[in-house]
Amino acid sequence: MQGELIKFGKNLVAKDELLTPGHRACQGCGSGLTIRLSLKALGKDTIVGIPAGCWAGVGSMYPDTAWRIPWMQTLFENAAAQMSGIESAYRILMDKGKMPERKINCVAIAGDGATNDIGVAALSGVLERGHDILYICLDNEAYMNTGIQRSSATPYGASTSTTPAGKVSIGQTTWKKNMIEIVAAHNIPYVASACPSYPFDLMNKVKKGAEIKGPAYIHVFAPCPTGWRVPPDSTIGIGRLAVETGVFPLYEVENGRYKLNIDRPSLKPVEEYLKPQGRFRHLSDTDIEMIQKRVSEEYNKLKTKIACFAA
Amino acid sequence: MSKRIALEGSFAAAEAARMADVDVIAAYPITPQTHIIERLADYVANGELKASYIPVESEHSAMSACYGASAAGARTFTATASQGFFLMHEVLHWVSAMRQPVIMAVCNRAVAPPANIWGDYSDAMTARDTGWIQLFAVNNQEVFDFVLSSFRIGEDPRVLLPVMVHLDGFTLSHVVEPVILPEQEEVNRFLPPYQHPYAIDPDNPMSYSMVMGPGIYAEIKKAQDVTLRESKEIILQAWKEFGDIFGRYYSPIESYKTEGAKTLLMSTGCLSETAKVAIDRKRDKGEDVGLIILHLWRPFPFEELYQAIKDAETLVVFDRCISLGGPGGPIISEVKSALFDKRKDIKFAGLIGGLCGRNLSVEQFEDALDKGREIAEKGSEEVFETIGIRE
Numbered sequence: 001m002q003g004e005l006i007k008f009g010k011n012l013v014a015k016d017e018l019l020t021p022g023h024r025a026c027q028g029c030g031s032g033l034t035i036r037l038s039l040k041a042l043g044k045d046t047i048v049g050i051p052a053g054c055w056a057g058v059g060s061m062y063p064d065t066a067w068r069i070p071w072m073q074t075l076f077e078n079a080a081a082q083m084s085g086i087e088s089a090y091r092i093l094m095d096k097g098k099m100p101e102r103k104i105n106c107v108a109i110a111g112d113g114a115t116n117d118i119g120v121a122a123l124s125g126v127l128e129r130g131h132d133i134l135y136i137c138l139d140n141e142a143y144m145n146t147g148i149q150r151s152s153a154t155p156y157g158a159s160t161s162t163t164p165a166g167k168v169s170i171g172q173t174t175w176k177k178n179m180i181e182i183v184a185a186h187n188i189p190y191v192a193s194a195c196p197s198y199p200f201d202l203m204n205k206v207k208k209g210a211e212i213k214g215p216a217y218i219h220v221f222a223p224c225p226t227g228w229r230v231p232p233d234s235t236i237g238i239g240r241l242a243v244e245t246g247v248f249p250l251y252e253v254e255n256g257r258y259k260l261n262i263d264r265p266s267l268k269p270v271e272e273y274l275k276p277q278g279r280f281r282h283l284s285d286t287d288i289e290m291i292q293k294r295v296s297e298e299y300n301k302l303k304t305k306i307a308c309f310a311a
Numbered sequence: 312m313s314k315r316i317a318l319e320g321s322f323a324a325a326e327a328a329r330m331a332d333v334d335v336i337a338a339y340p341i342t343p344q345t346h347i348i349e350r351l352a353d354y355v356a357n358g359e360l361k362a363s364y365i366p367v368e369s370e371h372s373a374m375s376a377c378y379g380a381s382a383a384g385a386r387t388f389t390a391t392a393s394q395g396f397f398l399m400h401e402v403l404h405w406v407s408a409m410r411q412p413v414i415m416a417v418c419n420r421a422v423a424p425p426a427n428i429w430g431d432y433s434d435a436m437t438a439r440d441t442g443w444i445q446l447f448a449v450n451n452q453e454v455f456d457f458v459l460s461s462f463r464i465g466e467d468p469r470v471l472l473p474v475m476v477h478l479d480g481f482t483l484s485h486v487v488e489p490v491i492l493p494e495q496e497e498v499n500r501f502l503p504p505y506q507h508p509y510a511i512d513p514d515n516p517m518s519y520s521m522v523m524g525p526g527i528y529a530e531i532k533k534a535q536d537v538t539l540r541e542s543k544e545i546i547l548q549a550w551k552e553f554g555d556i557f558g559r560y561y562s563p564i565e566s567y568k569t570e571g572a573k574t575l576l577m578s579t580g581c582l583s584e585t586a587k588v589a590i591d592r593k594r595d596k597g598e599d600v601g602l603i604i605l606h607l608w609r610p611f612p613f614e615e616l617y618q619a620i621k622d623a624e625t626l627v628v629f630d631r632c633i634s635l636g637g638p639g640g641p642i643i644s645e646v647k648s649a650l651f652d653k654r655k656d657i658k659f660a661g662l663i664g665g666l667c668g669r670n671l672s673v674e675q676f677e678d679a680l681d682k683g684r685e686i687a688e689k690g691s692e693e694v695f696e697t698i699g700i701r702e
Binding site: 044045046047049056057060061062065067068069070071072073074075077078080081082083084085086087088089090091092093095096098099104121122124125128129 | 334335337361362363365366367368369371372375376377378379380381382383384385387401402405504511512513516517518519520521522523524527
């Protein structure tokens with residue numbers, strides 16, 4: 001962290017709102033906040049493609065639009081592929097002298113279902129082919145737009161409408177798919193995790209991802225008060241708790257080098273993160289203990305990778 | 312000077328895309344893919360075509376990348392067939408509804424299972440209502456001519472619709488025939504540079520494919536339908552100009568020896584040439600038969616069909632696709648419905664054959680015509696007859 005140019009601080013953020021107020025997202029939408037901050041970092045020479053999900057609709061219900069940049073809805077599984085077509089088109093049109101040279105950010109912004117589940121093949125293809133696009137995953141840990149159905153990003157023990165907690169079920173019975181590591185395994189130039197509770201960190205990463213030549217991926221932990229059963233004013237707090245408990249560490253993998261961005265001397269107990277959320281309300285102390293064990297293990301694994309690059 | 316050379320149907324399609332100076336090609340090489348995309352990759356590798364070639368990881372992504380590229384203002388081309396075509400299906404609707412003139416060659420092949428790689432129109436017919444302009448080529452010259460004219464038709468600002476050119480898998484895609492290739496200068500005269508009036512532009516930001524409810528959806532679809540129907544006039548204009556420049560004139564329905572014919576055979580694609588020989592033989596025997604060939608499948612050429620059959624009493628329609636559990640083959644059911652009000656007197660016979668690349672001989676077409684006439688006169692308990700099937 002030391003010595004790095006801080007691109008954004010509170011006086012350096014663009015005042016322009018490229019995502020206008022008045023859109024139809026729920027109160028306290030972590031995804032909406034992420035998009036607003038990201039567009040401030042990206043500026044107006046940006047094209048955004050968004051697949052099926054909350055933000056395919058809440059900002060673009062005809063005849064209104066909240067987008068002051070070119071915006072496209074894509075299919076559920078093809079945001080990455082479609083943006084790769086746009087990026088390739090601009091590259092060749094500039095090469096052929098059919099349009100003036102300029103930097104245009106081609107950005108796909110997709111939910112966890114569109115990224116981890118149905119769109120994972122298209123995303124992998126784009127990363128492998130090395131297109132110059134930025135892919136932002138808005139991870140709210142379930143298919144929220146359609147009524148809180150589980151995805152492979154839903155954490156163990158969460159109650160969703162397709163993995164409801166019941167007399168004989170704990171809710172989601174599988175552990176969250178680690179999409180950040182799957183993307184990092186493609187050896188692309190830039191991978192990062194981020195959270196709108198840490199706005200400058202988020203904006204710096206978005207800016208860096210857009211500036212780097214080649215594919216960049218930012219996995220954003222985007223609290224969803226509606227789906228997580230928390231009050232709308234707790235979005236920032238829940239995001240902070242996810243980071244402070246080690247549930248969602250903020251780190252970067254730049255050209256293969258791991259770096260922890262928020263490094264706390266000690267982690268808070270996971271219970272502090274789980275307890276306020278309705279989706280985890282049914283968990284017993286034993287369940288929480290098991291989750292704590294898993295979170296600690298994963299965090300230590302990450303610290304080991306980071307230690308490799310510390311020297 | 313144009314030149315006459317021997318070309319596979321695949322290479323004819325690739326050559327047309329090269330001469331159209333396409334900007335972006337996105338394609339996936341699963342079988343059944345064809346030499347089209349390999350030849351284009353060669354052109355790009357050798358600098359004979361300056362294009363961005365995206366070797367995608369699936370056919371779904373192939374059409375998705377084409378959609379994005381076209382929306383960004385690039386002239387865009389791809390090719391596929393059969394199973395890959397099915398994987399694209401979802402995106403086909405988006406490309407047409409978003410008015411992107413992506414051009415695609417489809418080397419028509421049968422649907423698995425049983426696993427196969429041979430030709431029929433089972434793939435093409437599933438895309439009937441996707442909103443694409445659809446052309447069927449009879450030979451490799453038509454493959455070249457139709458692919459080239461597709462760019463002109465689809466990119467016309469009054470149209471802005473994607474176009475599929477269907478060519479028979481193997482029988483055209485992998486068979487060498489003589490093809491006349493024009494000079495680049497002639498092509499440039501026929502095909503203006505591509506300029507999408509609503510290309511994505513950060514200086515003029517717009518929202519594309521927004522959410523639209525019951526209050527507007529129907530109007531959007533109606534507008535799309537009107538545009539597709541009205542594109543026929545632009546297709547006719549483009550083909551007229553094509554003929555004036557290149558000397559080959561095309562029409563939505565080609566009539567072959569139809570003068571005074573009381574019985575007409577209607578066919579599509581490469582087997583039409585076999586059918587032509589059958590018609591020649593029957594004419595030599597003094598029989599009053601003729602052939603009409605469907606080139607334009609969407610928009611459906613209602614008026615041209617009516618004109619083409621106006622003196623006929625019997626229409627024998629040959630389908631190279633089975634409509635499982637339906638009213639005969641896809642083409643005859645459309646033809647019947649198109650003529651229902653105008654020609655209540657005409658007698659129909661539906662024949663299905665040539666499935667999965669099964670060859671049909673001239674003699675079989677002659678027999679099929681006799682059989683068709685018999686069915687038309689006496690009627691049949693079957694919805695359709697299948698040519699050459701073992702029962």
